[in-house]
Amino acid sequence: MNHNRLLAYAHLLMAGGYLVFTLVGPWAKRGESYGVFSSDGGTGFGIIGFILAIILVIMAVMRLAGRSEVVRGLGVEQLTLIVGVAAWLNLICFIVGWLPIFEHGVGRRRGVPGTGxxxxxxxxxxxxIPLLLSPLTLGIPSPSKGIKSLSDSKRHAFSATTIICGVGLIAFPYLAWVTSGSIELSAFDGRNGNPTSGPRFGYLLFAIGVTLVISGLMRLRPKGLAEPGPNLLLSHCLLGAAVVALTMPLGIIISCLQRSGLDIGVGTWLTLASCLVLVGLVISENRTRNAVGV
Known part of the structure; x- marks a missing residue:
């Protein structure tokens, strides 16, 4: 049995474990334990986590079946890394961003709900998966062949759009992300005496936005920007950043729709739009370059 097949089985084991824990275990403790789909449990972030778990299991099965490409311009290994990072950070965003929005309990027992x-x-x-398995599997194959270079006009267009999306991810978290009655809270706001808190995603979105702006500006140079590796192109990295950023507003939107007393702010919708534009942009670039990678 070769290394690739062993790593594929390890990928299936980890993805299967992630799916089981996501479905079976409690996500939040508010006096009682609440599961992945409950409005008091995983809510929108649980639904996203479940979808990402299914994708990771499918990717593992495709690897075991010998498939290397998901769609034109996107390989199994690259999508596994992208979804793995998004699933990992989706859990962190749930713990740091969503759970603290509502306090639970009364008196001395009042505080942030516990993690299941x-x-x-x-x-x-x-x-x-993103920390160990994906880097190993991306590093084993020889560099792929047939990846096309972008023309200067397309590179400039892709870069300019990347910069615009990055500026959006920097600016839109400062707008209202959630509203509760007359209270409007951005993605940077804490509780500050209010009964609700902002989702606290602002710093991560700000960092992603700055990274996008820098990469877009560097790609505008005459020689462009060097690729991260022979099997992992810049467009794959940008897709990863877009999917990670997308889970935050999408999780808030689903959660607010499930729960009464909390409405969706304009900053959430604008951030979602920026992420969707960026996803469409990098998918188009991957298809143009036939950037399978492995």
Missing amino acids: WGVVGAYFTVSQ
Whole structure:
């Protein structure tokens, strides 16, 4: 049995464990334990986590079946890394961003809801995919052939759009992300005496936005920007950043639709739009370059 097949089985084991923990274990403790789909449990972030778990299992099965390409311009290995990072950070965003929005309990027992063991188990299984398995499998094959270079006009267009999306991810978290009655909270706001808190995604989105702006500006140079590796192109990295950023507004939107008393702010919708534009952009670039990678 070769290394690729062993790593594919390890990928299936980790993805299967992530799916089981996501579905079976509790996501939040508010006096009682609540599961992945409950409005008091995983809510929107649980639904996203479940979808990403299914994708990771499908990717593992495709690897075992010998498939190397998901769609034109996107390989199994690259999508596994992208979805693995998104699933991992989706759990962190749930813990840091969503759970603290509402306090639970009364008196001395009042505080942020606790994290269920389902989230803890899912975190430790899914984190092994982007941190360990994907870098190993991306590094084993020889550099792929047939990847096309972008023309200067397309490179400039892709770069300019990347910069615009990056500026959006920097600016839109400062707008209202959630509203509760007369209270409007951005993605940077804490509780500050209010009964609700902002989702606290602003710093991560700000970092992603700055990275996008820098990469877009560097690609505008005459020689462009060097690719991260022979089997991992810049467009794959940008797709990863877009999917990670997309989980935050999408999780908030689904969660707010499930829960009464909390409305969706304009900043959430604008951030979602920026992420969708960026996803469409990098998918188009991958198809143009036939950037399978492995």
